[in-house]
Amino acid sequence: MSDLLEKLSICIERGKVNEQSPFPPDLKGELGADELTKQALDEGIAPEAILNESLMIGMRKVGDKFEEGKAFIPDMLIAAKAMNAAMAHLKPFFESGEVELKGDFIIGTVAGDLHDIGKNIVRMVLTGGGWNVIDLGTDVKADKFVETLQQYPNAHVGMSALLTTTMMQMETTTKAIKEVSPNTKVYVGGAPLSQDFSDKIGADGYFPDPNKFIKHLAAVA
Amino acid sequence: MSDLLEKLSICIERGKVNEQSPFPPDLKGELGADELTKQALDEGIAPEAILNESLMIGMRKVGDKFEEGKAFIPDMLIAAKAMNAAMAHLKPFFESGEVELKGDFIIGTVAGDLHDIGKNIVRMVLTGGGWNVIDLGTDVKADKFVETLQQYPNAHVGMSALLTTTMMQMETTTKAIKEVSPNTKVYVGGAPLSQDFSDKIGADGYFPDPNKFIKHLAAVA
Amino acid sequence: MKNYSKLTIANHEELVMGISPHPVRCGNDLTIGDGKVYPEINFTLPTMLITKETFGEVRKHYTEMMSNILERSKHLNVPGLVVEFEQLPPMTETPEWGAEITELIKTKLNKFYDETNIPNALRVTVLDLRDADHPPLLRSGEPTEKTLKGFELCAQAGADILSIESVGGKEVHDQALMYGDLYGMVASLGILAHRDMSWLWNQITEIANKYDIISGGDSACGFSNTAMQLAGQGMLPSVLAALDRAASAPRSLAAFEQGAVGPSKDCAYEGPIIKAITGYPISMEGKSACCAHFSPLGNIAAATADLWSNESVQNVRLLSGNAPEAFMELLTYDCRLYNTALDEGNALMMRNMLVKSDIPHSVEALMLEPKVVIEIAQSIVKNKGGYNQTKASVQTAFTAIENALQQNVLSISNIEREWMDKLKKAIDAMADSEEEALDYLKTMYGDVFKPEAYGL
Amino acid sequence: MKNYSKLTIANHEELVMGISPHPVRCGNDLTIGDGKVYPEINFTLPTMLITKETFGEVRKHYTEMMSNILERSKHLNVPGLVVEFEQLPPMTETPEWGAEITELIKTKLNKFYDETNIPNALRVTVLDLRDADHPPLLRSGEPTEKTLKGFELCAQAGADILSIESVGGKEVHDQALMYGDLYGMVASLGILAHRDMSWLWNQITEIANKYDIISGGDSACGFSNTAMQLAGQGMLPSVLAALDRAASAPRSLAAFEQGAVGPSKDCAYEGPIIKAITGYPISMEGKSACCAHFSPLGNIAAATADLWSNESVQNVRLLSGNAPEAFMELLTYDCRLYNTALDEGNALMMRNMLVKSDIPHSVEALMLEPKVVIEIAQSIVKNKGGYNQTKASVQTAFTAIENALQQNVLSISNIEREWMDKLKKAIDAMADSEEEALDYLKTMYGDVFKPEAYGL
């Protein structure tokens, strides 16, 4: 790939947002994801190429490091920040439909449950993986999921629950969703869950690990 | 009640089988359940009265002591032995139908499971409580229960299981039984079980404690 | 308001399990910190919904769990016990429900005491509903009223000890933690959380006094245990989680400045620091909370504990019986061992073995090492104000880690070492004044918190 | 055949955890009894049937349990571990199934060793099918062939240590136990069980030698642990269960006379006596087997253990993760503490505290008290033949209990005291000659056992 795209993907991987951003120290003063993406578009590089041959590659690199235990969440988060700066420039092309994201993904923590750290990590990984994530936050009731699904009819749904006393909300919600749109894929996660539980409530899968999850999505896509 | 019946019930409670039996030491040489029952019948006391006003009372006394932690299984077993010696004399009257026992109870440990200590205790308590217990032993397959039920159509059924990998046999067996005779009551027990499990497999009750169980049977009878 | 300017326990050799300078007497004749370690058993519902319809089931579960636990306690003649009833969201949402279960449990404990004379007490941990709104209002609004009502009703219903895992400042700390922003973590704990704790615990103590029961203590669970969990899953550096532990002590100390007298919450691993400063008894959890979460502090957590807890276990069936009964047995045997050590005058040796057994394996465990605990505690009492105290304890903790690494008491991975450098820089960059630090929070996290919520 | 006429460990102070005169080297570089206590983790299936149809599920469960356990072991850097695969009936019924799971586990252990260098070994406990028939034939018939085939196939499939909880003599012991007939218990253990053990273990050792693996040891679980369970439920006197414990030692020793070298089975609480006599390492279970059964031996069981086990736990979900992983963590922390004591030269003190903590609460615990253990062991090696040894060990145990009661080391209820008198009479009434004792069994229990089954 071009030097420019190469450079850009490094900015993503290292989390260099823009010229001003002090982090990472060794890139101080240099151009960041923001400027480089703009530059790439000006040079007429296809948005598609920028996304797939640069941004995504940068994100995948942190993701892999994370999996190997060579990086932590903060590293992924600042990478995601740089990614967002770059995406701002590509947004118009998505809206025009010229470039396509992996798809829509609706995520939230179920009713009565405020645990969202896990859910947030999943959101981050999905965004980094090129998904358009709609995060409904915590304490999300069944009808809220269904409602949102009307706006994003092709979206997958992901639910998180950490309490034994909110897990059953997942059953209610899954039923409600499958009723209005039987083909929507519903995924569940959270420490107290299990594949068994996922099967029992009629969900389409349980994943303890977001990275394995995103690989699964790629596979079934 | 008459001195004789009084004496007899003491023989049961203390486990004095017959004149020869050396146990309990302080009753050495005295008449036991065997002789006294015969004597009672000769004196023309109604078998019904002997059973209910003497034998059962003796058994209940040990049972109560056992519950209060003032007696152990061995005490109940020797009482049961004395009881059997007495029952031998009453047998003809049961057969003729002149005297009625509480009812028939089929018990066994489910297929694949050889744990029978718990089951044996339940049998003992039921026998002592005036039930006609048919013990199918251990490793009892579903059809064996069903088969036996043909001979004792009004019997209750009790199953025991101690292994997580044989518990599910109870479901199969309960289904098989309820199929041929929906009104038969099926009870389950064994350390790894729970009321929850009993409900799930469609049994009529789980009892960790045989004495509570027999009270329950009396109540529903 | 109490003000701690020196340590109650300044000699690390006097910081041992089962003994606290100011024991707490509560419930049915139980005195905590009087020379014995008592089990604190904690339990929760299996997978189920809590609704009007299922509430009968809920009652049945708590009844069964209590009978099993008390049966086992009697069987093993435990010298005394604390039962913790940690509320689940709907139980504070509808405070009457929480109160009903409180009464159910208390009644059983009283009956148990009459029958066995075994001392016991009931801790009720109300759920902090106040982070339902984003950003949370904390000092006003329905969630706040319900949370406080929860305390009032449970106190009436028979609670002996009041506790909560309060969430003030967490909305900011969650963010800072995820970005590994130590400055943000320190400032959110030292300024925001500290202010909210003072506000909240002043009222909890009032309620406790009104009903003549115990104002127990709080836990930075949502802060430092979240960090510990994430570090345990390889998502955050352990060194960051370790420093966050030290950073949480001044925040939890605020409850005691407002009249709390312990026992502090089981999941508050900042407990030993609190004990050194205040001399009040603490509850801790470690290996025998393996049912609730994995931990790098399995043994060392017991080193200075006055209560020994399993944190939480669902009412599920195991081969032996139900899980709460099984863990009651486990805690009882652990306490038997610690109490034998105490009786034989070997408590200090037992403590040191518990400590030594974990230190080489975890930098987070180092934060519970008695000498380190005393150092951190000293740096807290030497300073004034939540922010300065928090900053100081983090600096002390950092130095302790550096020394331990130099002396090869423990070792860490290379990325962790890289993080040590980052964190050093972050500490050096922290403002001296609380005002400046607050400005930092406003610029970095202004969108997620409301200054008014903290009376700012 | 080995013949033990004196103790390998005669000084009770040398009978301590982690150290055995004859360590056992096995599996991937693991040496048991070399100065460390290692966890022995044991796990089983949740509620499910084992059939051809469900066997895929079965495989998945064992795969998951192993990954979780090894993940946790690595995370806590455990110094070494033993995994026990205790077969369930269908796995020996169809020995190929047992062998397949054995291979599955062994493969994971080998891979784990390559990655982490953490020493480990696999114990396979074959199910004794031989009591399917009533009365059991033991030496012939399909169940016997299958049981032996189970050993052969598992040895091929990668087992490092062979064990079984054999049932010879149990058909009589079960009856005697229920009637509280101590004479019958002693005779069934000393004559029948002892003969069957010799017959069976001679062959197990042969198989072990053929595949160059370890002939581990047996357990009187079906005898004395049944008694302990029943005593725990108030169904039998504890004093009877205590004497039954002592009575089981010569029976389990027979395996070692036939070439077993340990580690003995975790549920064999007669282990300490075996260790004193043979000097081979033992596995024990106590408080951290609370998932498997309640126990009066929670701490004292660890006093002389070389492996520390959880006995068994189903693969069910807890709040922290799956139960087998949670109990792996628990065992690891227990072992860390014991190993710290060993490293610091405090093992004896730790042992004594573990002992002291339980003795006052249980007469059954007294049977594991090191001095008592040595006395019982002495009375065994001083006598010849299963029956005489068993009778002698019961006499010694009885005296030990009497002394403990006199010295108020422990106390028992009044009915238990009444039973002490009954048992004294029973002991005095026991015949001197094995022949007479056998006649007693024939007259009392002739209907439930076949002399031929014991080569009589």
Ligand code: B12
């Ligand atoms: C941090 C925490 C909190 C924090 C939450 C902070 C936050 N913003 O989320 C605070 C302090 C607020 C909290 C509050 C409570 N908590 Co809490 N909490 C925890 C803790 C310690 C860690 C959870 C966590 O963040 N883990 C780290 C994340 C990364 O892991 P994760 O959530 O499992 O997510 C990962 C995977 O599961 C997966 N995943 C998650 N979701 C999804 C979704 C999809 C679609 C996919 C594919 C994957 C996926 O990917 C993630 C990354 O790998 C757990 C302990 C434990 N054992 O889990 C207790 C725990 C869950 N809490 C518990 C309790 C009881 C509570 C309270 C009721 C306590 C109280 N009395 O105050 C309240 C309830 C609040 C509410 N209404 O929900 C109990 C639950 C007991 C029960 N009956 O279920 C636990 C188990 C602690 C315990 N052992 O007792 N808690």
Ligand code: B12
């Ligand atoms: C004694 C025992 C044995 C003895 C059985 C002797 C006998 N004749 O029964 C022996 C040694 C033979 C044995 C063998 C095995 N056992 Co086993 N055994 C036990 C033990 C220690 C005690 C069981 C017992 O007798 N309890 C005392 C009685 C009185 O209690 P109970 O059975 O629960 O019965 C009471 C109540 O439940 C109720 N009740 C019982 N039945 C019924 C029925 C009705 C209708 C009612 C109303 C009430 C009721 O009343 C009884 C009196 O109160 C348990 C441990 C435990 N935690 O239970 C393991 C245990 C059950 N065994 C276990 C195992 C693994 C086995 C073996 C596979 C071991 C092996 N590898 O060799 C084999 C399997 C043999 C087979 N095919 O069944 C595991 C089960 C694990 C699992 N996956 O389920 C346990 C839990 C031990 C453990 N913790 O690992 N075992």
